[in-house]
Amino acid sequence: MPSDPIFQFSNVSLKIDAVSILKGLNFEVHKGEFLSVLGASGAGKSSLLRMFNALSSPTEGSIKFRGMNIEDDMEVLRKNVGILFQNPAVFSGSVKDNLLLAGRWDQNIAQTLDHELIRSLKQVGLNKIELQNKARDLSGGEQQRLALARTLLNHPQVLLLDEPTSNLDPKLSSSIMDLVNNLRENLSLTVVAVSHDHVLMRRYANRVIILSHGELIGEGSFESLDRDQVFEQAGLLDTEAADET
Amino acid sequence: MKPDFYVLTWNDVLVSLFFIAFSIFLIKKWKLGLEKTLLIGTLRTFVQLTLMGYVLTWFFDQQHWAFMLSLLIAMIFIASWEGTRRQKNNIPHFFAAMLISLLGAAILILGTILLFILDVEPWYSPYAAIPIGGMIIGNGLNSTSLTANRFMGELKHREGEIETLLALGATPKLAVYDAMKASIHAALIPNINGMMTVGLVQLPGVMTGQILAGIDPLIAVRYQIMIMYMWFTTATLANMIMLAIVYRQFFTNKMQLRRELLRNEA
Ligand SMILES: Nc1ncnc2c1ncn2[C@@H]1O[C@H](COP(=O)(O)OP(=O)(O)OP(=O)(O)O)[C@@H](O)[C@H]1O
Ligand SMILES: [Mg+2]
Numbered sequence: 001m002p003s004d005p006i007f008q009f010s011n012v013s014l015k016i017d018a019v020s021i022l023k024g025l026n027f028e029v030h031k032g033e034f035l036s037v038l039g040a041s042g043a044g045k046s047s048l049l050r051m052f053n054a055l056s057s058p059t060e061g062s063i064k065f066r067g068m069n070i071e072d073d074m075e076v077l078r079k080n081v082g083i084l085f086q087n088p089a090v091f092s093g094s095v096k097d098n099l100l101l102a103g104r105w106d107q108n109i110a111q112t113l114d115h116e117l118i119r120s121l122k123q124v125g126l127n128k129i130e131l132q133n134k135a136r137d138l139s140g141g142e143q144q145r146l147a148l149a150r151t152l153l154n155h156p157q158v159l160l161l162d163e164p165t166s167n168l169d170p171k172l173s174s175s176i177m178d179l180v181n182n183l184r185e186n187l188s189l190t191v192v193a194v195s196h197d198h199v200l201m202r203r204y205a206n207r208v209i210i211l212s213h214g215e216l217i218g219e220g221s222f223e224s225l226d227r228d229q230v231f232e233q234a235g236l237l238d239t240e241a242a243d244e245t
Numbered sequence: 246m247k248p249d250f251y252v253l254t255w256n257d258v259l260v261s262l263f264f265i266a267f268s269i270f271l272i273k274k275w276k277l278g279l280e281k282t283l284l285i286g287t288l289r290t291f292v293q294l295t296l297m298g299y300v301l302t303w304f305f306d307q308q309h310w311a312f313m314l315s316l317l318i319a320m321i322f323i324a325s326w327e328g329t330r331r332q333k334n335n336i337p338h339f340f341a342a343m344l345i346s347l348l349g350a351a352i353l354i355l356g357t358i359l360l361f362i363l364d365v366e367p368w369y370s371p372y373a374a375i376p377i378g379g380m381i382i383g384n385g386l387n388s389t390s391l392t393a394n395r396f397m398g399e400l401k402h403r404e405g406e407i408e409t410l411l412a413l414g415a416t417p418k419l420a421v422y423d424a425m426k427a428s429i430h431a432a433l434i435p436n437i438n439g440m441m442t443v444g445l446v447q448l449p450g451v452m453t454g455q456i457l458a459g460i461d462p463l464i465a466v467r468y469q470i471m472i473m474y475m476w477f478t479t480a481t482l483a484n485m486i487m488l489a490i491v492y493r494q495f496f497t498n499k500m501q502l503r504r505e506l507l508r509n510e511a
Pocket of ligand 2 (some may be wrong): 045046047088162
């Protein structure tokens with residue numbers, strides 16, 4: 001188990017209009033691990049994930065990336081930390097336009113050859129999609145996978161996933177998570193995946209953080225958290241009730 | 246026979262009140278209940294424009310560069326204030342953005358016209374600087390306030406796209422490029438369309454006025470051509486300066502979109 005911290009969160013809080021969204025979070029993410037952030041709807045998972053690539057800053061506390069203040073070099077941070085949003089933005093235009101978005105400023109990406117793009121689509125299970133297809137004609141799950149392929153073309157060291165399988169059926173969910181996990185093993189990618197599906201995450205995550213109403217109420221392995229019944233506490237076992245809040 | 250001038254006397258103006266009387270008759274017939282507002286509007290039109298006539302007469306007697314400069318700057322301040330008032334969204338430093346863009350457009354375009362096109366001698370002669378300056382500032386005001394509103398709409402609509410681009414490593418400028426492009430397009434396309442059809446359907450106001458005042462249509466046409474070009478360039482320049490200032494307000498210096506600005510409406 002690797003133990004080199006790539007992110008260090010110290011006393012991180014987030015307040016929006018005097019409402020506390022995240023409260024005094026302390027934890028680390030280790031290089032090469034698969035960390036899962038679990039919590040009921042509204043627990044603050046997406047708000048937390050946005051801090052890993054500094055799309056938002058904490059209102060209190062500090063975050064370190066590779067030992068330095070996370071905001072010290074935004075260019076390096078954004079290049080190295082990719083994110084797949086909960087509702088990924090797919091741009092009008094073709095599938096190819098979407099894959100090559102970063103080519104607008106990154107020459108390496110602009111020069112990607114078509115067969116490499118097709119390979120990246122296959123990688124996320126988009127076998128039948130042509131580069132010329134209109135991206136917005138794709139189904140929700142296909143758009144999500146297109147967005148994942150687009151993020152992966154940037155060759156990030158860290159991959160942030162926000163409910164990566166929410167639009168996919170169980171079979172596709174597993175295959176996408178298998179892909180992410182393989183990339184993690186082969187490219188020593190670090191994965192931080194937000195989810196409320198602890199059953200799925202059990203199969204992939206080395207470690208888990210549990211959020212409830214903005215507070216970190218559990219951290220560790222699934223076994224230890226099961227023992228302490230933290231999943232019940234976080235409202236994760238009764239998923240239907242959790243989805244309604 | 247070509248008349249030199251159609252002189253309109255105060256009596257003639259009184260006769261034109263007949264139009265209002267006729268409107269009131271029609272409004273009453275349909276029971277629209279607009280009579281009172283219309284009477285107030287009629288009175289205000291008369292009083293405001295008459296006063297403006299006296300003010301302009303006084304302005305046109307002033308022959309001093311400092312006077313003209315102060316007047317133009319005052320006009321730009323008033324236009325910027327009006328533009329800020331029209332802005333329903335909460336754009337930080339919008340007054341300053343308006344001020345700088347109108348000032349930039351006025352200096353460049355009014356300056357070029359007075360010094361190099363009309364060769365006005367001296368440049369501060371009120372007969373040229375006031376009407377042309379007024380057109381530039383007024384046109385710049387209308388165009389930039391529309392563009393700013395449209396830009397806000399684009400930002401709200403494209404929030405997810407903008408954050409996606411930032412997350413992929415785009416600078417704020419690259420991340421809002423599509424939004425800026427869409428809003429500038431929306432501002433300039435009606436202008437270009439106007440250039441396509443000008444004279445075919447309707448004569449522009451300035452030209453109509455000049456012809457009524459007895460000026461040779463060919464001269465009036467030349468003025469109008471210059472004015473059309475001037476309008477377009479004013480809109481382009483003022484919008485670009487305004488957006489270059491405004492888009493920055495929506496980002497922190499850490500390349501973060503200030504999403505809170507897209508939520509609260511003033
Ligand atoms: N910009 C914002 N302004 C005000 N409140 C916000 C804002 N963003 C998030 N919140 C609030 O913060 C809380 C956490 O939101 P967040 O999106 O992080 O939850 P989540 O755990 O990702 O939920 P879900 O599983 O439904 O995606 C919610 O109560 C939400 O309403
Ligand atoms: Mg969420």
